[in-house]
Ligand SMILES: Nc1ncnc2c1ncn2[C@@H]1O[C@H](COP(=O)(O)OP(=O)(O)OP(=O)(O)O)[C@@H](O)[C@H]1O
C-alpha cells in the first residue's frame with residue numbers, strides 16, 4: 306500500500322479510537338478497579354526511571370549552564386535557569402519520553418498479545434466493551450500519572466542541580482535556592498502540568514491503537530510495540546513544540 | 561424480520577478480506593433447539609461464520625438474524641444485549657491469561673455485577689461439569705491444551721446462554737474428553753433446548769451428535785440412547801462449506817448418501 310494512504314488511514318483510525326474512547330469516559334460502566342491498577346502499574350511503576358532521569362538531567366543542566374553563565378558573571382542565576390528549563394521543557398518531555406518507552410510499549414504489547422490470542426474477541430463475546438475496560442483506564446491512568454511524575458522529575462532535577470552547585474560549583478545553597486524560587490510561578494506551573502497531561506493522553510492512545518490494530522501474530526506484536534514507541538515519541542516532541550507556542554502566547558507573555 | 565423459529569439465520573452473507581472472498585452469498589438457518597454441525601476444509605470460513613454471528617466482524621453484504629432480530633447493523637452497544645444470549649467456545653480457548661481459571665469462568669457474571677456469593681456456586685458447578693474442580697486457582701498457562709479447552713467451555717456456559725457456538729471444541733483431545741464434550745452438547749440440546757453451531761471435523765463427534773440423544777428418566781437420571789430404527793427425533797443437521805459456498809445442507813442420512821467426492825472425504 307502507498308505509504309501516504311497508509312498514513313492517512315492510520316490517522317483516521319487513531320482519531321476514531323480517540324473519539325470512541327473520549328465518549329466512553331463519560332459512560333457507564335466504569336472500571337474503577339482497573340483504573341487504579343493501571344495507575345499503579347503505569348505510574349508508580351515508572352517512579353524509579355523518572356527519579357533517575359530527573360536527577361541526572363538537573364545535574365547536567367547545572368553543570369552546563371553554570372559554565373556559560375560564568376562567562377557573563379551571573380553564575381548566581383544557575384538555580385533559576387535549571388528550574389525553568391525543567392518545568393517548561395525537560396521535565397515534561399523527558400518524563401513522557403521515558404513513559405513512551407516504558408509504558409507505551411507495554412500497553413501495545415499487552416493489548417497486541419490479547420488481540421492475537423483472541424482474548425479481545427472473548428471479552429467482547431462475554432459482554433465487555435474493550436474500549437471501556439482496557440483503553441479508558443489506561444488513558445485516565447496516564448493523564449493523571451504523567452503530570453504527577455513530571456512534578457517529581459522537576460523536583461529531583463532541581464535537587465540534582467543543587468547538588469552540583471554546592472559540590473562542583475561551590476555556590477552557597479541559599480543562592481541556588483533563592484534563584485530557583487524565582488523560576489516558580491503559577492503560569493509556568495500550569496504550562497508545565499498541561500504538557501504532561503496531553504503527552505500522557507498521546508502515549509496511552511497510541512499504545513492502545515497500535516496494540517489493538519496488531520496483525521500477523523507474535524511478530525506483529527513486536528512490530529506494534531516498536532511502532533508505538535516511535536510514534537508516541539515523535540508525537541510528544543511535535544506536540545511539545547505546538548503546546549509551547551500556545552502556552553507562551555497565552556500564559557507567559559512578559560508584562 | 562427473520563423468522564422467530566430460527567435461532568440463527570444467515571441470508572446471502574458475503575465477506576471478503578481484501579481481495580480474498582471468504583464467504584459468497586451464504587444462507588442457512590439454525591432452528592430453535594437445533595444443533596448445526598458445520599464442516600469444511602481448513603480456511604473455508606467456519607470460524608468466520610461464528611465471528612459474524614457474534615457480531616465481532618460485520619459482513620460486506622447480506623443479513624444476519626439472531627432470534628429473529630436483524631443484527632447486521634447493530635452497534636457494539638446493541639450487540640452486547642444480543643451476546644448475553646450466546647456462549648462461544650473459541651477454537652484456541654482464548655482464555656484471559658492474566659486471570660485464574662476461577663476468574664475466567666466467573667468473568668461474565670462479574671461483568672453483570674452478580675453478587676460474589678451467587679457467583680461461586682455457579683462457577684464451581686461449571687468446573688465440576690467439565691471435571692476441573694482441582695484447577696480453580698491455576699493460571700491458564702499452567703494447564704494442558706485439553707484443560708484449557710474445557711475451561712473455555714465452562715466459561716461459555718455460564719449464564720445459561722440459549723445459543724452456543726462450539727469452534728472445534730474436540731480438536732486434539734483424547735477420545736474420552738472429546739466424548740464428554742459431545743455428551744455435554746447433547747444434554748444442552750435435548751434437555752435445555754439450546755440451539756448451537758458445532759464446528760468439527762471428527763467423525764466420532766458426528767456419530768455422537770447425529771445418532772445419540774439423552775433423556776431424563778423418572779428418577780431424574782440422565783440416559784444416553786442410540787438412535788433406534790423408528791426414532792427420528794434427533795435435532796442435528798449438517799452444513800458443508802467449500803470455496804465460500806455451502807455445498808450441502810441437510811440431515812445425517814442425506815449427507816451420507818451424497819456422492820460429492822469432497823463430502824465423501826470427510827466421511828472416510
Ligand atoms: N482478520 C483476517 N484477515 C485476513 N484474513 C482472514 C482474517 N481472518 C480470517 N482470515 C482468512 O479467512 C479464511 C477463513 O478463516 P477461518 O478462520 O474462518 O477458517 P476455518 O474454516 O475456521 O479454518 P480452520 O478449520 O483451520 O479453523 C482463512 O483463509 C483466513 O486466512
Ligand SMILES: [Mg+2]
Nearest residue numbers: 606607651727
Ligand atoms: Mg476455525
